[in-house]
Amino acid sequence: MSLPSFEGSPRWSQPAEPYARFPKITLHDHLDGSLRPETLVELADAHGVTLPYTDPETMASWFTGEIAVPTIQHWDEKFGLTTRVMQDEESIVRVAREWVLEAAADGVLYGETRWAPEKHTLGGLPLRVAVEAVAAGLAEGEAAVAAAGGSIRARQLICGMRTSTLSYEIARLTVDTYGEWGGSVAGFDLAGGEDGFPMRHHLEATTLLQNEGIPYTIHTGEADGEHSVWETVHLAHALRLGHGVRIIEDVFLDGRPLGVKTAVRAVEAARAAGPAVLELGRTAQWVVDRRIPLEVCVTSNAGGVVDGIENHPIDLLRELGFTVTVNPDNRVMSKTSISAEMRKIEGEFGWGPQEFAEAELAAVEASFQSRQERDALRDTVLDLLDDFER
Numbered sequence: 056m057s058l059p060s061f062e063g064s065p066r067w068s069q070p071a072e073p074y075a076r077f078p079k080i081t082l083h084d085h086l087d088g089s090l091r092p093e094t095l096v097e098l099a100d101a102h103g104v105t106l107p108y109t110d111p112e113t114m115a116s117w118f119t120g121e122i123a124v125p126t127i128q129h130w131d132e133k134f135g136l137t138t139r140v141m142q143d144e145e146s147i148v149r150v151a152r153e154w155v156l157e158a159a160a161d162g163v164l165y166g167e168t169r170w171a172p173e174k175h176t177l178g179g180l181p182l183r184v185a186v187e188a189v190a191a192g193l194a195e196g197e198a199a200v201a202a203a204g205g206s207i208r209a210r211q212l213i214c215g216m217r218t219s220t221l222s223y224e225i226a227r228l229t230v231d232t233y234g235e236w237g238g239s240v241a242g243f244d245l246a247g248g249e250d251g252f253p254m255r256h257h258l259e260a261t262t263l264l265q266n267e268g269i270p271y272t273i274h275t276g277e278a279d280g281e282h283s284v285w286e287t288v289h290l291a292h293a294l295r296l297g298h299g300v301r302i303i304e305d306v307f308l309d310g311r312p313l314g315v316k317t318a319v320r321a322v323e324a325a326r327a328a329g330p331a332v333l334e335l336g337r338t339a340q341w342v343v344d345r346r347i348p349l350e351v352c353v354t355s356n357a358g359g360v361v362d363g364i365e366n367h368p369i370d371l372l373r374e375l376g377f378t379v380t381v382n383p384d385n386r387v388m389s390k391t392s393i394s395a396e397m398r399k400i401e402g403e404f405g406w407g408p409q410e411f412a413e414a415e416l417a418a419v420e421a422s423f424q425s426r427q428e429r430d431a432l433r434d435t436v437l438d439l440l441d442d443f444e445r
């Protein structure tokens with residue numbers, strides 16, 4: 056069994072990606088952070104939206120920050136531009152369909168894309184209609200991949216925003232649409248600025264989801280530290296942690312807490328000097344013991360959470376027993392793909408097929424699918440791993 060080839064390579068991958076043919080799951084993958092730059096330019100043109108640049112490649116480089124002008128006040132303004140061109144059903148369907156095609160080209164067998172319906176109502180689109188449009192686009196994408204001889208299942212996670220007061224309404228929307236359109240809606244996420252917008256302000260939303268039996272993940276441990284993860288785990292009881300990497304700040308090196316930006320170097324230096332003792336704090340131990348998966352996005356984190364991939368704690372987290380999955384976060388904003396993430400992690404930390412297989416099987420288990428669906432997907436992934444050759 057081999058991975059069905061589909062439409063060449065995804066954006067932002069190199070010609071000979073070592074992990075292009077590796078079976079993949081994507082769990083943390085924003086719809087409005089991953090649209091094709093040429094689609095953005097075309098839709099902006101069609102809807103009279105002014106972009107800083109009209110050349111797709113230049114736009115992409117502005118998203119990553121390689122081109123700094125024009126400057127913006129806050130990173131969220133970049134998502135303001137991508138969501139501006141997704142205010143009508145047709146545009147949303149197109150972006151969702153293309154998300155599936157890009158994922159399939161990257162070797163993804165199962166993917167969950169997340170997006171925030173409340174950002175798509177500027178033109179008066181009802182929230183439920185927006186969700187239905189994403190469902191239609193994902194289904195079209197699945198059908199196109201199948202017609203080309205491939206296979207992918209694509210689901211959506213509906214995001215509430217930490218920065219808004221609508222999280223309960225959006226959780227209610229998730230409950231109301233869960234199970235519709237062939238089960239397109241797989242669960243819920245809380246996204247948006249973490250620092251200053253604590254999880255505890257959104258417990259009405261997560262309590263509703265718990266009571267209704269809807270799975271959810273929460274962005275946490277990205278722009279804020281251990282106490283934010285503590286709230287996510289112990290107050291909100293999230294099934295997965297979106298990023299979650301700052302849980303490393305609840306790990307103690309010779310009795311002192313690590314900092315996310317300096318953890319890798321501090322541990323290396325301590326080990327070079329002699330035996331180093333690493334101990335988990337209670338929140339970190341809880342996350343390890345319950346195997347609560349971390350949705351790690353290395354390139355995305357390398358531009359702020361840490362300075363450069365070499366300082367990312369992904370390998371340290373794995374060594375400490377955390378359940379780590381590999382995700383792109385925002386393909387266009389980070390100019391990345393999962394294949395590219397794997398190449399970078401291999402280059403920096405020496406991971407190989409065995410470590411990536413562990414991460415992908417962890418992602419299968421972490422996916423918001425039924426037990427039966429996860430078992431079937433795991434069998435497919437194991438078959439493909441058997442045959443994996445570079």
Ligand SMILES: [Zn+2]
Nearest residue numbers: 085274297384
């Ligand atoms: Zn994210």
